Amino acid sequence: MSGIGPPEPGEGTRAWDGPRQKGHAGRTRAALAGRCARHRRTALSLAAAAVLLGGGALYATRPHPPAPTRRPHPQVPYPVHAVDVTYLGARPAPAGAPPRSFSLTVLLSVASGPPVTVTRVTQPYAALSLVTEPPAPFRTPADSARKITITMHVTECEKAPRNAELPFLDVTLRNTRAIQTQSFILGPRYAQDLSQALEVACSNRSR
Amino acid sequence: MRQRSLIAITAALAAGALTLTACGSRDSGDKGSDSGNGDGTTVVIGVDAPLTGDLSAMGLGIKNSADLAVRNANKKEFVKGVTFKIEALDDQAQPSAGQQNASKFVSEQEVLGVVGPLNSSVAESMQKVFDDNKLVEVSPANTGPALTQGADWQKKKVRPYKSYFRTSTTDxxxxxxxxxxxxxxxxxxxxxxxxxxxxxxxxxxxxxxxxxxxxxxxxxxxxxxxxxxxxxxxxxxxxxxxxxxxxxxxxxxxxxxxxxxxxxxxxxxxxxxxxxxxxxxxxxxxxxxxxxxxxxxxxGAPVEDLPSAKQFVADYKAAGYKEEYSAYGGYAYDSAWAIIEAVKKVVDANGGKLPTDARAKVTEAMQSVSFDGVTGKVSFDEYGDATNKQLxxxxxxxxxxxxxxxxxxxx
Missing domain, CATH: 3.40.50.2300 (Response regulator)
Known part of the structure; x- marks a missing residue:
């Protein structure tokens, strides 16, 4: 009974050992063997976990058949991140527009991604209505810009905001990823031209 | 006996090796912000924010996010030969504490830029201290218009301090x-x-x-x-x-x-x-x-919705900060990164080394910094305001x- 066996017992070695050894050496060996076995179990557990994880990763990254529904490409930007709207200037209202109408032009640019469709353009004031040229919906491809003429009609002069600091246009945008509405705050020149146009439109009314 | 000892030692070594490998901890003790690029130059980015008190939720988010920017810059060796560190000071949302902190940053030569503060009132007390010493500050959170456009901003915009910038938009x-x-x-x-x-x-x-x-x-x-x-x-x-x-x-x-x-x-x-x-x-x-x-x-736009912020959100989570990045985290990251970009410009223009008048040069370089940040395109207008204005x-x-x-x- 002097054999101490291999430092790393082989498969089944421990299970088939005889009765537990008495005495210091035996306890040391038994403790050592126990530790080794625990480490072996840890190592085996880790290996098993690694195999499972590896298998899981392989499974997760296996080639997929095309999805039955259209899913957006991860690189497709949200429409509001691809679009910019800037103010160009005022211009006369088109012939045939109702009285108390005026026009302003903006430039819509699409920087990247798939084409973006403008489905709606609105402004926030109850006393105004608007139409656009081209009329919504219209599509603009990437790396291009489109001039839009906004013709506003004052429906109620008493409620029209004569000198708002930060008027904006709400533009609803759609691309293959999403449909979103963004307020484009067009800055002081737009605010000034809008105020002036409202002043003119409503003072004409009183004449 | 020798053979038995040898076996016992071998077993002990094997067990030890297993303990160090299979059983070993994965705690790397990575401090991140001060893990450097060897023996090169150390550049300190100061952070001033309320780290204690009622507003600490926002302040700690600023501090952690600036720290994350510094970690990433060091990991990428973004500026060769330069290791960035942050030094965060607590202003407790008090102008007087903010001014003391500004003086402390100014006195430390390694500080080449400061991220912060949170409060516009604190910024007012710090601006002149920084500007007199040509030390650039980039606030992720101040929204008071007068800080960049002067007290009479509604009638005539005049930039009061060339060393002050911000990544957030204004009131x-x-x-x-x-x-x-x-x-x-x-x-x-x-x-x-x-x-x-x-x-x-x-x-x-x-x-x-x-x-x-x-x-x-x-x-x-x-x-x-x-x-x-x-x-x-x-x-x-x-x-x-x-x-x-x-x-x-x-x-x-x-x-x-x-x-x-x-x-x-x-x-x-x-x-x-x-x-x-x-x-x-x-x-x-x-x-x-x-x-x-x-x-x-x-x-700003919700950080979670920005495609540019995905990496930030993931990195912040992975870094294991205890506090949320809060409302200004993305802006604080971009503020710190703007300083890092400005340092890079200065180092690159000076043959790979910091010049003796590094602070003045970094302040000057900030005006033309432009990069794709967490919150979108980061650059500054003639007043030092962010050109990216989202609400x-x-x-x-x-x-x-x-x-x-x-x-x-x-x-």
């Missing part, structure tokens, strides 16, 4: 945008305006009020509160008796939360609206369940801030 846009939403979208025509008398709060309330009145809205009452107070029952009663349909509060969440709660408790079941200073999750904890329907505007209106729904409208300033 010159935030206040009117809130007024437009409240009047046109929420259809509230009568407002009671309250502020905390501080630079940020009173300035924001003023820009809101001006636009609200221009739109045709009516201000049915105004009050100022003491920022140290928690009992607002007298003000709440005045709000109730005024017939207001909405309350606008210029101030921060430690007061806004209890104020909202006490206004509702007084019987005025009307929304409280504020700016970015109230847009923190602590607001809901203080305001309680009746905060549903309260509104806040915040500078979002949030509403409290189911105990969380939910974005309900977003805007972009393109003027």
């Amino acid at each position: 010159a846009i935030q206040g009117p945008f809130a007024a437009q939403y409240v009047y046109n979208t929420a259809k509230k025509k009568k407002v009671f305006v309250i502020d905390d008398k501080k630079t940020y709060g009173s300035g924001l309330a003023a820009t809101f009020t001006e636009e609200f009145k221009k739109l045709g809205g009516k201000v049915v009452g105004t009050e100022h509160i003491n920022p140290d107070a928690k009992d607002f029952s007298a003000v709440a009663t005045k709000v109730k008796n005024s017939g207001a349909e909405v309350v606008y509060y210029g101030g921060e969440y430690p007061q806004a939360g209890p104020l909202s709660k006490q206004i509702k408790a007084a019987g005025a079941k009307i929304p409280l609206v504020g700016g970015d200073g109230i847009k923190d999750d602590t607001f809901m904890k203080l305001a309680g369940a009746e905060a549903t329907g309260d509104l806040a505007t915040s500078v 979002t209106v949030y509403a409290v729904k189911n105990g969380a801030w939910v974005p309900v409208k977003s805007g972009t300033y393109t003027g």
Whole structure:
């Protein structure tokens, strides 16, 4: 009974050992063997976990058949991140527009991604209505810009905001990823031209 | 015996090796912000924010996010031969503490830029100290227009300090945008305006009020509160008796939360609206369940929605910071990164080394910094303001801030 066996017992070695050894050496060996076995179990557990994880990763990254529904490409930007709207200037209202109408032009640019469709353009004031040229919906491809003429009609002069600091246009945008509405705050020149146009439109009314 | 000893030693070594490998801890002890690029130059980026006190939720988010930027710069060896470190000082949202911190940063030669502060009133006390010493500061959170455009900004814009920049947009846009939403979208025509008398709060309330009145809205009452107070029952009663349909509060969440709660408790079941200073999750904890329907505007788009912010959000989570990145985390990361970019420009232009007048050069370089950051394109206009001006209106729904409208300033 002097054999101490291999430092790393082989498969089944421990299970088939005889009765537990008495005495210091035996306890040391038994403790050592126990530790080794625990480490072996840890190592085996880790290996098993690694195999499972590896298998899981392989499974997760296996080639997929095309999805039955259209899913957006991860690189497709949200429409509001691809679009910019800037103010160009005022211009006369088109012939045939109702009285108390005026026009302003903006430039819509699409920087990247798939084409973006403008489905709606609105402004926030109850006393105004608007139409656009081209009329919504219209599509603009990437790396291009489109001039839009906004013709506003004052429906109620008493409620029209004569000198708002930060008027904006709400533009609803759609691309293959999403449909979103963004307020484009067009800055002081737009605010000034809008105020002036409202002043003119409503003072004409009183004449 | 020797053989047995040898076997025992071998077994011990094997067990030890296994312990070190299979059983070993994965704790690398990575400090991140000071893990460097060898023996090169160390550049310190100061961070000034409220790290203790009522506003620490926002302040710690700023500190952690700046730290993350520095970690990433060091990991990537973004500036060859330069190791970045942060040094964070607590201003407790107090101008006097902020000024002391500014003096401390100025006295330390390794500091080449400062991220912060949170509060506009604190920034006012720091700007001159930094500018006199040509030390650049980039705030992720100050929204007071006068900081970049001068006290008379509504009539004539004049930049007071060339060393001051910010990545957030200003109350010159935030206040009117809130007024437009409240009047046109929420259809509230009568407002009671309250502020905390501080630079940020009173300035924001003023820009809101001006636009609200221009739109045709009516201000049915105004009050100022003491920022140290928690009992607002007298003000709440005045709000109730005024017939207001909405309350606008210029101030921060430690007061806004209890104020909202006490206004509702007084019987005025009307929304409280504020700016970015109230847009923190602590607001809901203080305001309680009746905060549903309260509104806040915040500078910038929701970070979670920005494709540019995905990596930041993932990195922040992976870094294991205890606190949330909060409202200004993305902006703080971009502020720190702007300083890193400016240092890179200066080092690259000087043959790979920092020049002796590094602070002045970094301040100069900041003006032309431009990069794709967490919050989108980061660059600065002639006043030091961010060129990227986005705003979002949030509403409290189911105990969380939910974005309900977003805007972009393109003027």
